[in-house]
Amino acid sequence: MPNTQNEEPGGAELVRRAGIALWRQIQSHLEREISDGTLKPGDKLPTEQDLARQFGVNRHTVRQAIGALEEAGQIRVEQGRGSFVREPVIDYRLSSRTRFSENIGKLRRSPGGRLLRAERVTLEDDIARDLALPSGSRAILIERLTEVDGRVIGRALHYFRPELTGLIDAYRRTGSITSSLQEIGVGDYRRLWTRIQARMPTAEDAMLLGLPRNRPVLLTESLNIDSAGRPLEYGYTKYSSDWVNLIVDHDYPGLAPDSIGSA
Amino acid sequence: MPNTQNEEPGGAELVRRAGIALWRQIQSHLEREISDGTLKPGDKLPTEQDLARQFGVNRHTVRQAIGALEEAGQIRVEQGRGSFVREPVIDYRLSSRTRFSENIGKLRRSPGGRLLRAERVTLEDDIARDLALPSGSRAILIERLTEVDGRVIGRALHYFRPELTGLIDAYRRTGSITSSLQEIGVGDYRRLWTRIQARMPTAEDAMLLGLPRNRPVLLTESLNIDSAGRPLEYGYTKYSSDWVNLIVDHDYPGLAPDSIGSA
DNA sequence: ACGTATTTGTTCGTATGTATC
DNA sequence: GGATACATACGAACAAATACG
Numbered sequence: 301m302p303n304t305q306n307e308e309p310g311g312a313e314l315v316r317r318a319g320i321a322l323w324r325q326i327q328s329h330l331e332r333e334i335s336d337g338t339l340k341p342g343d344k345l346p347t348e349q350d351l352a353r354q355f356g357v358n359r360h361t362v363r364q365a366i367g368a369l370e371e372a373g374q375i376r377v378e379q380g381r382g383s384f385v386r387e388p389v390i391d392y393r394l395s396s397r398t399r400f401s402e403n404i405g406k407l408r409r410s411p412g413g414r415l416l417r418a419e420r421v422t423l424e425d426d427i428a429r430d431l432a433l434p435s436g437s438r439a440i441l442i443e444r445l446t447e448v449d450g451r452v453i454g455r456a457l458h459y460f461r462p463e464l465t466g467l468i469d470a471y472r473r474t475g476s477i478t479s480s481l482q483e484i485g486v487g488d489y490r491r492l493w494t495r496i497q498a499r500m501p502t503a504e505d506a507m508l509l510g511l512p513r514n515r516p517v518l519l520t521e522s523l524n525i526d527s528a529g530r531p532l533e534y535g536y537t538k539y540s541s542d543w544v545n546l547i548v549d550h551d552y553p554g555l556a557p558d559s560i561g562s563a
Numbered sequence: 564m565p566n567t568q569n570e571e572p573g574g575a576e577l578v579r580r581a582g583i584a585l586w587r588q589i590q591s592h593l594e595r596e597i598s599d600g601t602l603k604p605g606d607k608l609p610t611e612q613d614l615a616r617q618f619g620v621n622r623h624t625v626r627q628a629i630g631a632l633e634e635a636g637q638i639r640v641e642q643g644r645g646s647f648v649r650e651p652v653i654d655y656r657l658s659s660r661t662r663f664s665e666n667i668g669k670l671r672r673s674p675g676g677r678l679l680r681a682e683r684v685t686l687e688d689d690i691a692r693d694l695a696l697p698s699g700s701r702a703i704l705i706e707r708l709t710e711v712d713g714r715v716i717g718r719a720l721h722y723f724r725p726e727l728t729g730l731i732d733a734y735r736r737t738g739s740i741t742s743s744l745q746e747i748g749v750g751d752y753r754r755l756w757t758r759i760q761a762r763m764p765t766a767e768d769a770m771l772l773g774l775p776r777n778r779p780v781l782l783t784e785s786l787n788i789d790s791a792g793r794p795l796e797y798g799y800t801k802y803s804s805d806w807v808n809l810i811v812d813h814d815y816p817g818l819a820p821d822s823i824g825s826a
Numbered sequence: 827a828c829g830t831a832t833t834t835g836t837t838c839g840t841a842t843g844t845a846t847c
Numbered sequence: 848g849g850a851t852a853c854a855t856a857c858g859a860a861c862a863a864a865t866a867c868g
Contacts, residue, residue, distance in 0.1 A: 317843095321855060347833060358857045363834085371765065372687075379834045380865035391758075396813035424635075494811040495654075498761040498779035498804035502634060512864085516761035516779030516804075541761035541779075548757040550659035551814040 314355055322357055323364035330365065334374060334385055345375065345383040376542060378512050390448055392539070393547045396490045398522075399478050413475065414452075416508075417443040418468045427459055430523055431531045438462050442471060445508060446537075453544050455508050456537040461530075489532050494522040496546060501538065509540045516541050577618055585620055586627035593628065597637060597648055608638065608646040639805060641775055653711055655802070656810045659753045661785075662741050676738065677715075679771075680706040681731045690722055693786055694794045701725050705734060708771060709800075716807050718771050719800040724793075752795050757785040759809065764801065772803045779804050 314325050333339045345351070348366065352359045366383055369375045377383045421441045428437050439459045446454040458477065460467055470480035481489070497519040506513045518539040526532045539546070577588050596602045608614070611629065615622040629646055632638045640646045684704045691700050702722045709717040721740065723730055733743035744752070760782040769776050780801040787796040802809070 323855080349833080360858090361856060364855085366834095367765075373760075377834070378865085379863070380832075382833065394811055394813070398813075491813050493813060496759055496781065496809040496811070497636075498781045500777070500779060502630075514763070514777070514864090516763060518759065518761045546759040548657055548759070548811050550657070550661075550754050550756060 314357070322355075323361050323368070326351070326355055326357070326362060326365035327368050330369060331374065339385050341385050341387040343385045345385070347382060379514065387543070389542075390453060390544050391547050392544050393549065394491070394494050394520075395549065395551075396492075398491045398494075413447055414445045415442070415472070415475075416445060416455075417441060418471060420462070421459075423459065427534050430534045431459065431461060433461070433531075440464060440467055442468070442477070448543070451543065452509050452540070454537050454539040455505060456535060459534045459536075461532060486526055486532065488527040489524050490527075492523045492525050494520055496520050498541075499538070505538055509538070511540055511542070518544060518546060520546070577620070585618075586624050586631070589614070589618055589620070589625060589628035590631050593632060594637065602648050604648050604650040606648045608648070610645060642777070650806070652805075653716055653807050654810050655807050656812065657754070657757050657783075658812065658814075659755070661754045661757075676710055677708045678705070678735070678738075679708065679718075680704060681734060683725070684722075686722065690797050693797045694722065694724060696724070703727060703730055705731070705740070711806070714806065715772050715803070717800050717802040718768060719798060722797045722799075724795060749789060749795065751790040752787050753790075755786045755788050757783055759783050761804075762801070768801055772801070774803050774805070781807060781809060783809070 314322055316322065330339070330345070339345065345366075346354065348359050348362045351362045355362065366375070366377060370377050370383075374386060375383050376386050419441055420438050423431070423433065423437050423439050425435050427439075428435055431437075431439065433439070439462050442458045442460070444456055444458075445452045446456055464481075464484060464486070466484045467480055470483045471477060474480050474483070481487075498516050499519045501509065501511055501513065501515070501517045503513070505511070505517060509517070511517070518541055520535070520537050520539070522535045522537075523531060524533040524535070577585055579585065593602070593608070602608065608629075609617065611622050611625045614625045618625070629638070629640060633640050633646075637649060638646050639649050682704055683701050686694070686696065686700050686702050688698050690702075691698055694700075694702065696702070702725050705721045705723070707719055707721075708715045709719055727744075727747060727749070729747045730743055733746045734740060737743050737746070744750075761779050762782045764772065764774055764776070764778075764780045766776070768774070768780060772780070774780070781804055783798070783800050783802070785798045785800075786794060787798070789795045
């Protein structure tokens with residue numbers, strides 16, 4: 301029986317009974333549309349039903365292709381809304397020199413942040429321990445949203461040693477943690493360690509980050525110390541997994557630090 | 564079984580109209596039971612209904628406490644099963660000297676792995692690029708589950724340069740990647756970078772990792788290079804977020820701060 | 827606050843071609 | 848050849864999240 305189906309508008313022909321599975325052909329087709337700019341970052345793909353109609357296949361077949369594209373990180377699928385071409389993600393580099401917001405600047409994007417809270421709080425025990433403070437100590441808490449290009453990508457809680465008076469005022473004035481620390485005499489510091497987990501967002505996280513509730517967040521905890529090696533800040537940040545990759549460039553403690561180029 | 568308690572057996576009294584919210588008191592009570600060993604790692608907490616009865620409060624109040632404990636990482640909640648005290652997680656350290664399985668050994672646990680696949684495959688373009696191979700190249704793929712104490716904590720795909728003949732045979736014999744590389748003459752290598760994302764598991768991931776479908780995984784991509792600086796292996800690993808924390812101990816590059824990029 | 831339409835997610839079932847033992 | 852497993856493809860129905868009036 302001749303398969304008499306009408307041609308699709310875009311000219312997307314599938315070859316049946318070739319060596320290549322239909323869903324792979326659909327995947328390749330969409331990949332090409334993404335790479336050649338027919339579908340631009342942020343664009344919504346046609347609905348699964350539309351694609352199924354367009355290619356003359358079952359929705360399951362389309363879903364297989366969609367799933368492969370999502371797994372490959374090329375698109376992002378949101379239940380009830382649709383599938384979207386993924387925007388370039390922020391590569392957030394972690395190193396001993398990681399600064400609070402300046403990291404983003406190198407990527408020639410506009411960093412920013414919205415202050416949610418700035419107050420003194422009583423520490424939980426494990427945070428106090430990390431900061432080398434006695435149990436029940438108080439500390440300065442700054443909570444803020446990290447934004448890039450106007451999009452919220454993270455929610456950060458910064459716990460500072462309580463003796464850093466003036467920090468809150470300076471932060472309200474400058475909007476930058478690094479500058480504020482400089483103002484009150486902490487010119488240098490470095491990050492000692494970072495711990496990374498994957499979590500589901502709380503309802504509050506999802507709201508603040510503008511995130512569907514079924515998408516995970518990257519949770520980082522970190523400790524910054526001052527030039528004397530004294531704990532300065534404990535940080536607790538949740539990054540939207542849609543917009544942020546964490547990158548570790550491993551320093552080479554061995555011989556030649558340059559290395560890479562060879563034949 | 565009598566089960567005739569109006570008062571709770573442990574003597575857990577809530578103080579109403581004190582300054583402290585009821586759910587915080589419940590949270591503290593459970594925290595104490597966890598820290599003093601009444602509830603041990605892996606233990607199942609009483610059902611929310613039981614707790615509500617025990618404390619004489621509404622189930623919503625209990626849920627607030629449960630939520631806070633989960634947020635703090637002390638318990639793990641599984642829909643339809645119950646809440647459990649979290650077991651100690653694996654701290655997986657990332658550094659230039661990170662080895663394929665030996666990382667775990669330091670924690671005095673029994674590492675292990677189950678081989679899923681070992682074969683030659685055609686590379687996708689971006690992986691080929693990372694390995695500095697031409698598009699469409701083939702490579703050696705080893706896929707395995709990483710186990711600690713008999714529990715699967717991760718699913719890893721290792722893509723090796725195609726000229727490493729004998730690697731698969733050596734791996735089947737030794738069950739260790741580091742040993743296998745040594746056998747075929749690759750004595751030294753180091754990790755150049757690691758990229759970290761949070762993802763939801765595919766159905767296959769969830770099955771292999773023994774993970775509820777609604778818990779995220781940590782996805783790491785990494786590149787290992789040999790002593791000559793040539794790309795050796797590209798790794799793609801998904802870790803169960805229930806059992807693994809990634810830790811970065813930031814090396815201190817001493818003075819010369821950003822010296823890496825000197826060409 | 828509620829119902830409706832849209833869209834993705836899940837589960838059941840059926841059938842077929844291919845590779846393997 | 849036969850038995851079996853597996854990936855592919857199609858169909859129907861319902862569940863769940865979202866958007867909108």
